[in-house]
Amino acid sequence: MTDGPRILVCDDEPGIRKTLSQILSDEGYTVDAVGLGQDALQHALSEDGQRPEAILLDVWLPDIDGLTVLDRLRGAGLGIPIVMISGHGTVDTAVQAVKRGADDFLEKPLSLERVLLTLDKVLERHRLAKERDALKRELLSRTGEDAARETLLGTGAAMRRLLDEIARAGASEARVLITGESGVGKELAARALHRASPRAAGPFVEVNGAAIPEELIESELFGHMKGSFTGAVEDRKGKWEQADGGTLFLDEIGDMSPRTQAKILRAIQDGRITRVGGARAFATDVRIVTATNRDLPAMIRAGTFREDLYFRLAVVPLVVPPLAERPEDVPLLVTHFAESLARRRGRRAKAFEPEALEALAKRRWPGNVRELQNLVERVLLMSPGPVVRAADLPPEDRPAGARAPSQGTSGEFGAYATLADAREAFEKRYLARVLADTKGNVSRAAERLGLDRTTLHRKMKALGLDGDRDPA
Numbered sequence: 001m002t003d004g005p006r007i008l009v010c011d012d013e014p015g016i017r018k019t020l021s022q023i024l025s026d027e028g029y030t031v032d033a034v035g036l037g038q039d040a041l042q043h044a045l046s047e048d049g050q051r052p053e054a055i056l057l058d059v060w061l062p063d064i065d066g067l068t069v070l071d072r073l074r075g076a077g078l079g080i081p082i083v084m085i086s087g088h089g090t091v092d093t094a095v096q097a098v099k100r101g102a103d104d105f106l107e108k109p110l111s112l113e114r115v116l117l118t119l120d121k122v123l124e125r126h127r128l129a130k131e132r133d134a135l136k137r138e139l140l141s142r143t144g145e146d147a148a149r150e151t152l153l154g155t156g157a158a159m160r161r162l163l164d165e166i167a168r169a170g171a172s173e174a175r176v177l178i179t180g181e182s183g184v185g186k187e188l189a190a191r192a193l194h195r196a197s198p199r200a201a202g203p204f205v206e207v208n209g210a211a212i213p214e215e216l217i218e219s220e221l222f223g224h225m226k227g228s229f230t231g232a233v234e235d236r237k238g239k240w241e242q243a244d245g246g247t248l249f250l251d252e253i254g255d256m257s258p259r260t261q262a263k264i265l266r267a268i269q270d271g272r273i274t275r276v277g278g279a280r281a282f283a284t285d286v287r288i289v290t291a292t293n294r295d296l297p298a299m300i301r302a303g304t305f306r307e308d309l310y311f312r313l314a315v316v317p318l319v320v321p322p323l324a325e326r327p328e329d330v331p332l333l334v335t336h337f338a339e340s341l342a343r344r345r346g347r348r349a350k351a352f353e354p355e356a357l358e359a360l361a362k363r364r365w366p367g368n369v370r371e372l373q374n375l376v377e378r379v380l381l382m383s384p385g386p387v388v389r390a391a392d393l394p395p396e397d398r399p400a401g402a403r404a405p406s407q408g409t410s411g412e413f414g415a416y417a418t419l420a421d422a423r424e425a426f427e428k429r430y431l432a433r434v435l436a437d438t439k440g441n442v443s444r445a446a447e448r449l450g451l452d453r454t455t456l457h458r459k460m461k462a463l464g465l466d467g468d469r470d471p472a
Helices: 014-026 037-044 066-075 091-099 112-139 144-151 157-170 186-195 214-222 258-270 296-302 307-313 327-345 354-361 368-382 411-415 419-437 442-449 453-463
Strands: 006-010 030-034 054-058 082-086 104-107 176-179 204-208 247-251 272-274 281-283 287-292 316-319
Touching: 006 014, 006 037, 014 030, 014 112, 030 037, 037 054, 037 066, 054 066, 054 112, 066 082, 066 091, 082 091, 082 112, 091 104, 091 214, 104 112, 112 453, 157 186, 157 316, 176 186, 186 204, 186 247, 186 287, 214 258, 258 272, 258 307, 296 307, 327 354, 327 368, 419 442, 419 453, 442 453
Parallel strands: 006 030, 006 054, 054 082, 082 104, 176 287, 176 316, 204 247, 247 287
Antiparallel strands: 272 281
C-alpha cells in the first residue's frame, strides 16, 4: 500500500488515466484519477482530508476545459503544484497556463520519464518554497552576521571569511555577484545578504534565469499590461516591481539570453522599468544581487555575456567556497540536516557515530552541500538503528574495515527500500560515468544519453551531480 504524496490525475482518456495511475503508484505515490473537470474540482477542494498534493490536469476535458479548472482552483486559494497536459499544445497555451498559475506544462504523447521528472521537480520546488517562507518568517527581524549564520552553516576559516564579507557587503547598497559551484548555497548567501542589509524588512524576490522560458522572462521580470499578449487577462506586476524597497535576486544570471541581458542592463542604467505592453516607465528602489556557477569572464571573451553588464553586477564579488575546501564543516551540516529531516517527520533525530562523520568529512563532494543533504536523507532512511554507523554509509564512503549492513539473501538489492531508490542509485552512477567520459561537457553527455540539455541539467541537480558548462 502506498503512502507517498497524493496525486490527482484528470484526463479524459481512460488509457492515460490507467497508465499514469499504475506508473505513479509504482513510484510510491497515492493516486486518484478522474475524467471530468467538475470531478477534479470536487477532489481538489474536498474537506475530507483527501486533498491532493499535486495535480496532473488535461487542458481538453468533456465538460469544462482544464484552464478554467486551473482558474477556479487558483481562485479558491489552492496553492499546490498543478501541471497542465495537452495533446494540442502550443506556445500560446503554455504561456496561458503558466500565466494563470500552472507550475509546468507537458505535451502528449507523454514521456513517462518526463512526467516523473516534472512531478518530482514541482513537488520539491513547492516543499522548498514552504520551507523558505517559514524560515523568512522566523528570521525576518534578525540582521547582520548572526542572521547569516542561521542559514550558511559553518565554523571553519573559509565560512567565517564569507560571513565577514556578507556582513560588510550587506550594510551597503552595492550590487553583489555571488559565484561558486552548483550546490554550494549561493541562494542562501543572497538571503543572508538581504537580512544583513537595511532592506531586511523589505521583500526578497528571486528570479531563476535557467527556469523561465525565454518567451516569458521579460513579463516575469518587468510585468505586463492587460491584453499585451495572449493570456494577459489583467495587469500584473513583475518581479522587479515586487522587489521595490527590497532585494531582487537574479539567480543563474549566466543562463539568461543576450536579449534579456540587454533589458536588465537598461533597467539598471535608467533606474526605471516599463511593463510589457505599457507606455509609462517608472522608477523602482531595488538592490540587485546576482549569482552564477558559470565562468562569466570566459563567456565575455566568447561573446555570450555582456561585459558592460558584468561590471555593473560585480561591484562586490563574493565566492561561496565548495564543500571540499571546508571539510571541518561537514559534521555540523550532517547534524543540521538530520535534525531538519526529523522535525519534518515528527521523529527524534538520529545521531551519527564519530567514525561515520569522519568518513563523510573525507569525501570530495562534487555536488557540494546539496549532495551532502541528499546523502544524509538517504542514509537516515536506510539505516536500521537509532545511530548511523560507518557501516551504514554507501559502500564508496565506508572506511576500510567497516562491515556492510546485513542484507540477508537479497545481496546488493537489499540496500534499496524501494524501486525508486534503486533507480536513483543506478541513474546517479550511470550519469556520473557518462559525464566523466565526456569530461563534463553537458551537451555531449545529453546527446549520448538521448536527452535534451535542460532535462539532463535537472537530473544532475536532483542527483547532486555537477558538470562543467558547455564551452561557449
